[in-house]
Amino acid sequence: xxxxxxxxxxxxxxxxxxxxxxxxxxxxxxxxxxxxxxxxxxxxxxxxxxxxxxxxxxxxxxxxxxxxxxxxxxxxxxxxxxxxxxxxxxxxxxxxxxxxxxxxxxxxxxxxxxxxxxxxxxxxxxxxxxxxxxxxxxxxxxxxxxxxxxxxxxxxxxxxxxxxxxxxxxxxxxxxxxxxxxxxxxxxxxxxxxxxxxxxxxxxxxxxxxxxxxxxxxxxxxxxxxxxxxxxxxxxxxxxxxxxxxxxxxxxxxxxxxxxxxxxxxxxxxxxxxxxxxxxxxxxxxxxxxxxxxxxxxxxxxxxxxxxxxxxxxxxxxxxxxxxxxxxxxxxxxxxxxxxxxxxxxxxxxxxxxxxxxxxxxxxxxxxxxxxxxxxxxxxxxxxxxxxxxxxxxxxxxxxxxxxxxxxxxxxxxxxxxxxxxxxxxxxxxxxxxxxxxxxxxxxxxxxxxxxxxxxx
Numbered sequence: 001x002x003x004x005x006x007x008x009x010x011x012x013x014x015x016x017x018x019x020x021x022x023x024x025x026x027x028x029x030x031x032x033x034x035x036x037x038x039x040x041x042x043x044x045x046x047x048x049x050x051x052x053x054x055x056x057x058x059x060x061x062x063x064x065x066x067x068x069x070x071x072x073x074x075x076x077x078x079x080x081x082x083x084x085x086x087x088x089x090x091x092x093x094x095x096x097x098x099x100x101x102x103x104x105x106x107x108x109x110x111x112x113x114x115x116x117x118x119x120x121x122x123x124x125x126x127x128x129x130x131x132x133x134x135x136x137x138x139x140x141x142x143x144x145x146x147x148x149x150x151x152x153x154x155x156x157x158x159x160x161x162x163x164x165x166x167x168x169x170x171x172x173x174x175x176x177x178x179x180x181x182x183x184x185x186x187x188x189x190x191x192x193x194x195x196x197x198x199x200x201x202x203x204x205x206x207x208x209x210x211x212x213x214x215x216x217x218x219x220x221x222x223x224x225x226x227x228x229x230x231x232x233x234x235x236x237x238x239x240x241x242x243x244x245x246x247x248x249x250x251x252x253x254x255x256x257x258x259x260x261x262x263x264x265x266x267x268x269x270x271x272x273x274x275x276x277x278x279x280x281x282x283x284x285x286x287x288x289x290x291x292x293x294x295x296x297x298x299x300x301x302x303x304x305x306x307x308x309x310x311x312x313x314x315x316x317x318x319x320x321x322x323x324x325x326x327x328x329x330x331x332x333x334x335x336x337x338x339x340x341x342x343x344x345x346x347x348x349x350x351x352x353x354x355x356x357x358x359x360x361x362x363x364x365x366x367x368x369x370x371x372x373x374x375x376x377x378x379x380x381x382x383x384x385x386x387x388x389x390x391x392x393x394x395x396x397x398x399x400x401x402x403x404x405x406x407x408x409x410x411x412x413x414x415x416x417x418x419x420x421x422x423x424x425x426x427x428x429x430x431x432x433x434x435x436x437x438x439x440x441x442x443x444x445x446x447x448x449x450x451x452x453x454x455x456x457x
Contacts, residue, residue, distance in 0.1 A: 002087075002388075003027030003073040003194045004101040004181075006162040006169050008218045010189040014043075014064030017071035020191070020198040021051045026247060027103075027194060028075030031086030035099040037164055038066035042097045046086045070164045072101040075390065085125045088164070091133045098136075098165045102129040103194055104158035104179045105388045107448050112154070131155070145170065145217050149228035152215065157446060158238070158387035160210070162192060168219025175229050176236035176445055177212035178387050178436060180252045190218050195250040206251065236436040236445035239424065240389060243378045244286050244349045255429055258289050263427040264377040264419060265293025265347065272417035273298040274345050274373045279338070281305035283348040283360065290377040291347035300345065305338045305367075306360070332360060340368035350378045351407065354398035358411040371414045379421045379440040380404070386448050387436065 003024030007013045014036045021032055032054045033046030043064050047054035051073055055061075072087035088101040106112075106128040116134050117123070123130055135154050139147035148163060148170050158178035163170040171192050173181050184191045186204035193199060196206050210216060213231035217224045237253040238245075248258040268290070280300045282291030285308060295302035309331055344364060351357060357374060364372050380399030394400045398407055408416035421440055425432035438444045 002075050002103040004103050005071045005193045008068040008169050008190040013069035015061050017069040018055050021071045021073045023198040023201040025051050028073040031074040033086050034071045035088045036064045036066035036069040044090050070101045070162045085127045096166050101162045103160045106155050107157035152228045171216040173210045175213040175231045178236050178238050181210040183207050197247045197250040235434040239435040261289040262293035265290035266297045267423040267427045268377050268419045269294040269297035271423050277345045278342040279303040280345045284308040287347050287349040294347050303338045305335050307333050334363050334367035336367045343371040344369050345373045347375050361412045373415045374413045376418045380418050381439050383439050383442040385439045
């Protein structure tokens with residue numbers, strides 16, 4: 001999972017790209033980068049760490065010249081966490097440079113990589129993004145747009161892509177629309193981003209989503225759009241974007257994320273309320289509005305019982321278990337006056353590895369809570385995601401190895417219940433067949449042809 005942004009026709013494109021990445025920092029914390037173009041030359045700055053750390057020196061922007069730009073904030077799901085893999089990746093293609101920012105995961109990566117290596121390709125990174133460039137370099141169509149379209153037909157999986165070249169911006173999304181990608185305008189400036197919160201920060205107007213199977217080119221001649229491939233009848237929007245990943249103030253897949261989370265909380269309360277509970281609290285911040293929906297429906301008072309340190313990153317996307325474990329106590333503290341001698345419903349959005357909830361349960365009991373009832377506003381995550389989430393193996397998934405009752409004992413809570421898949425899909429606005437629920441159901445919308453994840457290299 002990553003955050004990407006592209007801008008066209010703005011003299012401060014590099015600075016605006018930085019601001020757009022800052023708004024999408026929650027989508028990746030391992031690295032960030034920006035590539036700009038003035039129509040002739042390209043200028044790049046990338047680095048490991050948070051957006052604000054990578055671009056801590058204002059002089060950096062003096063060197064990011066040009067009126068169009070792309071940016072990328074990285075969360076590694078394919079390839080190692082190192083400086084070489086931080087995007088946007090910049091390549092020499094023929095007599096000019098090209099750069100790409102990519103959110104998603106390819107599922108036919110291994111076979112393509114082996115074929116390319118057999119034909120003499122030399123790889124600089126271990127990302128699936130570089131695969132796209134190598135395929136593009138081998139295309140022979142007469143225009144860059146047609147070469148990109150041909151390349152996109154060769155890859156399979158989840159991809160929202162922004163490519164920058166001397167010709168302009170080239171924006172594309174896979175035929176199932178798995179990952180979000182939106183289009184907006186600020187006066188004469190074109191902006192595309194993973195989430196609408198980036199448009200909001202820049203003061204831009206949201207126009208529409210990039211359509212599944214669409215390739216949009218933006219340059220001095222205006223905007224031109226083609227369908228590089230016919231979109232599938234049913235989309236496969238990642239429902240985990242609503243549950244956890246997207247910011248609540250974003251509009252994703254045509255729906256406000258906050259609104260969807262409140263619906264999940266409401267349905268969760270209808271399915272598994274606790275009449276004896278004194279208060280409902282959330283695990284801030286991604287489950288705040290779910291907890292509000294749960295509290296309103298169950299007629300139980302919503303309180304702020306946990307305080308989050310916002311200077312600590314999101315626990316789930318830390319790249320290894322040791323850091324995730326240490327991070328929990330840095331991240332949360334209890335409000336003892338609210339919690340002491342209370343029976344509490346703790347609403348969280350999901351259980352992936354169980355690390356956070358196990359430690360939070362102990363924190364709550366140390367604060368004097370009598371009983372802890374955990375309610376999860378998503379179904380059990382039992383299957384790996386091959387489309388861009390960082391839980392690629394079953395061994396990492398607590399719900400795959402344990403029953404609900406076993407998990408309740410492991411995380412040391414009095415009761416544990418999940419939102420059902422039926423309840424989840426009842427809460428969404430689109431047709432239920434337009435969402436990918438593979439991490440809950442094991443029903444993958446795109447065939448997994450190759451091994452997927454960091455371990456493939």
